[in-house]
Amino acid sequence: MTPPIATLPRAGADPARGPDPSGPTSPRDPRPGLSGLTPDELRAWLAVRGLAAYRARQVADAVWRGLARTPEDLRGLPRDLRAALAAAFRVDTIVETEVRLADGGRTAKVLHRLSDDRLVESVLMRYPARAGRRERDTLCISSQVGCAVGCPFCATGELGFGRDLETAEIVDQVRDAARRLAGEGRRLTNVVFMGMGEPLLNLDAVLAAIGALTDSARFGLGARHVTVSTSGVVPGMRRLTALGPQFTLAVSLHAARDPLRDVLVPLNRRWPVAEVVAAARDHARATGRRVSYEHVMIAGINDTERDAVALAELLRGDLAHVNLIPMNPVAHTPWLASDGPAVERFAARLRAAGIGVTVRRNRGQEIGAACGQLAAERAGEPPPAAVDRRRKRLVAESAAALRGERSPAAPGSAGEAG
Numbered sequence: 001m002t003p004p005i006a007t008l009p010r011a012g013a014d015p016a017r018g019p020d021p022s023g024p025t026s027p028r029d030p031r032p033g034l035s036g037l038t039p040d041e042l043r044a045w046l047a048v049r050g051l052a053a054y055r056a057r058q059v060a061d062a063v064w065r066g067l068a069r070t071p072e073d074l075r076g077l078p079r080d081l082r083a084a085l086a087a088a089f090r091v092d093t094i095v096e097t098e099v100r101l102a103d104g105g106r107t108a109k110v111l112h113r114l115s116d117d118r119l120v121e122s123v124l125m126r127y128p129a130r131a132g133r134r135e136r137d138t139l140c141i142s143s144q145v146g147c148a149v150g151c152p153f154c155a156t157g158e159l160g161f162g163r164d165l166e167t168a169e170i171v172d173q174v175r176d177a178a179r180r181l182a183g184e185g186r187r188l189t190n191v192v193f194m195g196m197g198e199p200l201l202n203l204d205a206v207l208a209a210i211g212a213l214t215d216s217a218r219f220g221l222g223a224r225h226v227t228v229s230t231s232g233v234v235p236g237m238r239r240l241t242a243l244g245p246q247f248t249l250a251v252s253l254h255a256a257r258d259p260l261r262d263v264l265v266p267l268n269r270r271w272p273v274a275e276v277v278a279a280a281r282d283h284a285r286a287t288g289r290r291v292s293y294e295h296v297m298i299a300g301i302n303d304t305e306r307d308a309v310a311l312a313e314l315l316r317g318d319l320a321h322v323n324l325i326p327m328n329p330v331a332h333t334p335w336l337a338s339d340g341p342a343v344e345r346f347a348a349r350l351r352a353a354g355i356g357v358t359v360r361r362n363r364g365q366e367i368g369a370a371c372g373q374l375a376a377e378r379a380g381e382p383p384p385a386a387v388d389r390r391r392k393r394l395v396a397e398s399a400a401a402l403r404g405e406r407s408p409a410a411p412g413s414a415g416e417a418g
């Protein structure tokens with residue numbers, strides 16, 4: 001029997017990068033996940049074994065409508081086919097799931113353990129019906145174990161990069177939530193790639209996952225109900241634009257000025273603000289779909305009048321919308337969330353410039369809903385000396401950025417190579 005997640009060993013800590021999600025792990029199960037197969041791949045696998053194509057439909061129904069977890073759940077199939085499928089594939093790539101509820105049960109923070117003991121998170125949020133809008137159940141999912149970008153306000157960034165998720169590991173987070181909702185007679189309405197990882201740095205698997213989620217013969221979500229958030233991987237954004245309007249694009253901007261964005265999103269040293277916004281603008285024009293920008297609000301760092309003016313100037317005349325998100329408290333950063341009046345002043349400044357703004361309320365703070373927080377907690381504390389060095393560096397870099405100076409890239413950071 002596998003131990004419950006809470007008793008898993010803690011990952012080892014690397015003094016330079018903090019806790020490491022690639023800590024002690026088991027070998028990865030070599031069988032691919034069944035839910036990661038396209039209908040063509042499934043038909044080809046069956047054809048090699050001399051099996052009829054209609055079996056592919058039955059398997060897909062068991063995976064996507066029946067939300068199968070085990071070989072026994074592949075109902076309606078002959079016993080030997082079930083056994084052959086189980087030998088070749090994992091019916092579920094998630095070995096174990098732990099759920100914590102918050103917001104009176106309206107937010108479920110979910111920690112998943114994968115076959116190699118690595119942990120990823122998803123968050124299920126229920127939004128009650130409002131005037132003109134039906135009730136929604138939105139799932140925030142992960143695309144990687146950890147993240148290489150290393151934004152210093154993000155719990156996942158603190159973990160560093162573990163590995164890419166395979167397609168089935170991405171969609172099995174959705175099947176898990178759908179299973180839980182089905183128990184209440186509900187259906188998932190929206191999926192957002194805003195969990196752990198940078199989706200555009202694992203783009204092939206993410207695109208295959210979106211293909212499965214939006215295929216009417218598989219999960220069947222509308223393309224408008226899937227959102228991919230990126231920290232600004234420009235070549236990936238251009239690739240998405242070439243594919244056309246298959247989902248909504250969100251860009252994590254957080255600062256309109258390069259010196260500050262270098263600190264908050266280290267990838268900015270490789271693809272600076274102007275290039276990111278140009279790619280988002282081209283995407284909006286080519287697809288006719290509004291791009292939304294995320295702006296995490298950090299007190300005294302990126303929430304000033306000057307930042308609001310710079311952002312309004314940058315987005316002037318664009319088909320854009322800005323989401324302001326008060327920073328969720330994250331261990332080991334020297335910063336605090338902006339207070340309500342600071343967020344309102346910032347929003348008012350943008351609205352005065354004709355830009356649409358939403359202030360996003362943080363959900364499930366008490367259970368650490370900023371994705372990566374549960375996994376970071378589980379990874380254990382990094383050594384105090386490393387935390388101290390990191391805080392001092394961030395204080396110095398953000399102070400330099402406020403003076404308009406660019407700091408050199410930190411060793412080992414995402415911006416270093418560029």
Ligand code: SAH
Nearest residue numbers: 154194197198229230231252294327328370
């Ligand atoms: N890597 C992608 C998607 C995952 S992060 C990206 O950065 O866009 C999803 C969103 O959560 C991003 O907008 C990110 O900036 C935000 N986020 C990360 N840490 C946060 C925190 N501590 N408080 C509030 N939002 C946070």
Ligand code: SF4
Nearest residue numbers: 147149151154157231
């Ligand atoms: Fe990675 Fe996004 Fe977190 Fe930045 S905010 S470290 S890109 S997951």
